[in-house]
Amino acid sequence: MRTALFRRSSGDGADTGKLGIRRRAGLVAAAAVVAVTALAGCGSDTDEPADNGTDKARSVTHDAGTTENVPAKPKRIVSLSVTLTGHLLALDAPVVATQVAPGPFSDKTGYFLQWSDVAKQRNVEVVYAGAEPNLEKVVEAKPDLIIGAASGADSTAKFYDQLKGIAPTLIYRYDNISWQDLTSKLGEAIGLADKAKEVLGKFDAQVTAVKGKIKVPTQDVAPLRNNGTQIVIFTKESAQGKLLATLGLKVREVPKNFSADGPEGGNRNDVVTVAQENLGPALADSSVFFVGHNAEQIATAKAAPLWKSLPAVTENRAYDLGLDSFRMDYFSASAVLERIEKTFAV
Known part of the structure; x- marks a missing residue:
C-alpha cells in the first residue's frame, strides 16, 4: 500500500x-x-x-x-x-x-x-x-x-x-x-x-464589459503597498498598472527625485520605492489603490499623520484593490475587475 x-x-x-x-x-x-x-x-x-x-x-x-x-x-x-x-x-x-x-x-x-x-x-x-x-x-x-x-x-x-x-x-x-x-x-x-x-x-471580454459600466477618476492613479517605513508604488509597467490602464485609468509616473533605494525596487521597472516623508509630493493629487492590504491596514494608513492630509484621503479617493492583487494571475485579475466595477459603476 x-x-x-x-x-x-x-x-x-x-x-x-x-x-x-x-x-x-x-x-x-x-x-x-x-x-x-x-x-x-x-x-x-x-x-x-x-x-x-x-x-x-x-x-x-x-x-x-x-x-x-x-x-x-x-x-x-x-x-x-x-x-x-x-x-x-x-x-x-x-x-x-x-x-x-x-x-x-x-x-x-x-x-x-x-x-x-x-x-x-x-x-x-x-x-x-x-x-x-x-x-x-x-x-x-x-x-x-x-x-x-x-x-x-x-x-x-x-x-x-x-x-x-x-x-x-x-x-x-x-x-x-x-x-x-x-x-x-x-x-x-x-x-x-x-x-x-x-x-x-x-x-x-470581462474587461470590455466592465469598461462599459464604469466612470473612472480623472486624476492619475497610484497603486501602492505601504510597507511601514517605505511605500512601494506600482508603475504602469506592473501587472497592476497595466490592468488599470486597460480600463482607462492613467497610472501615476513618480518623479525620479522622489524614488529611494528599497529591497522591492532594485533594478525593476514595475515598482518605485518612496520614503514615507516623500509620499505627499510623490503622489500629488493622485487617487490611490491599496495593493495587498486588509481593511484594518488601510484604515491605519489613512489615519497616519503623513497620509490623512493627502487629497486621495480627504476626498475619499483611496480604494482597496484587494489582498489578492499583490500577485496577479487570471483569478486575481478577474477579482480586481469585479472590485473596480463595484467601486466605479455608473
Missing part, C-alpha cells in the same frame, strides 16, 4: 516579498542526489513516476535555457512557484503539488487566496512551504514536469541543476512580463496553448 507522499506545513507565515532563503546548498544537493537515486530505484509496480505514454517529448526554451525532453502532454506537474501555480491552474494543467508561502496573501495552508478553493477542489498537495526547495519532497511527488520561477522570493534558479536531474524542469521570470503573456508562455510550454487563448479571451 502506497504511503502518503506529502505533509502540509504549519510553519510560521512571512510576507511573500521577504521570505529569506536559508541556503544549505551543499547538504541539500548531496541529499537530493541520494534521494533521486534511491527513490527512483526502489519503487514498486504501483509506485512509479508518471509515464509519458506515446506522447512525443518536445524542446522548450525558458529562462534557464532549452530543455529537450519536455512531455508533450504532462500528467504530473509539480509547481515550485506559488506565483506560477495560479497561472497553471487557470490553464487546467495537471498540477499535483505546489510550493506554498504562508503569509498575508495566502490561506492557512499557504495557497494564494485567489486560487485556494480551486487547488483544494483539484486535490493539489503541498510539496514544501517557504522559499528553500525541499528536493527530497520534490522527488517523492514523482513529477514528469517541474515548473519553477527564475525571479522573486520563490525563485529556484540556483537549484536548477539539481531539479533537472529529478524531471524535466522549466523556470520563468514573472517580474518582467504581464500575467497574460506569462499565461500564454506556460500554455505553449505544456501543450495547452488553445486553453491559454480561451482563458485570455474570456478575460478580455
Whole structure:
C-alpha cells in the first residue's frame, strides 16, 4: 500500500516579498542526489513516476535555457512557484503539488487566496512551504514536469541543476512580463496553448464589459503597498498598472527625485520605492489603490499623520484593490475587475 507522499506545513507565515532563503546548498544537493537515486530505484509496480505514454517529448526554451525532453502532454506537474501555480491552474494543467508561502496573501495552508478553493477542489498537495526547495519532497511527488520561477522570493534558479536531474524542469521570470503573456508562455510550454487563448479571451471580454459600466477618476492613479517605513508604488509597467490602464485609468509616473533605494525596487521597472516623508509630493493629487492590504491596514494608513492630509484621503479617493492583487494571475485579475466595477459603476 502506497504511503502518503506529502505533509502540509504549519510553519510560521512571512510576507511573500521577504521570505529569506536559508541556503544549505551543499547538504541539500548531496541529499537530493541520494534521494533521486534511491527513490527512483526502489519503487514498486504501483509506485512509479508518471509515464509519458506515446506522447512525443518536445524542446522548450525558458529562462534557464532549452530543455529537450519536455512531455508533450504532462500528467504530473509539480509547481515550485506559488506565483506560477495560479497561472497553471487557470490553464487546467495537471498540477499535483505546489510550493506554498504562508503569509498575508495566502490561506492557512499557504495557497494564494485567489486560487485556494480551486487547488483544494483539484486535490493539489503541498510539496514544501517557504522559499528553500525541499528536493527530497520534490522527488517523492514523482513529477514528469517541474515548473519553477527564475525571479522573486520563490525563485529556484540556483537549484536548477539539481531539479533537472529529478524531471524535466522549466523556470520563468514573472517580474518582467504581464500575467497574460506569462499565461500564454506556460500554455505553449505544456501543450495547452488553445486553453491559454480561451482563458485570455474570456478575460478580455470581462474587461470590455466592465469598461462599459464604469466612470473612472480623472486624476492619475497610484497603486501602492505601504510597507511601514517605505511605500512601494506600482508603475504602469506592473501587472497592476497595466490592468488599470486597460480600463482607462492613467497610472501615476513618480518623479525620479522622489524614488529611494528599497529591497522591492532594485533594478525593476514595475515598482518605485518612496520614503514615507516623500509620499505627499510623490503622489500629488493622485487617487490611490491599496495593493495587498486588509481593511484594518488601510484604515491605519489613512489615519497616519503623513497620509490623512493627502487629497486621495480627504476626498475619499483611496480604494482597496484587494489582498489578492499583490500577485496577479487570471483569478486575481478577474477579482480586481469585479472590485473596480463595484467601486466605479455608473
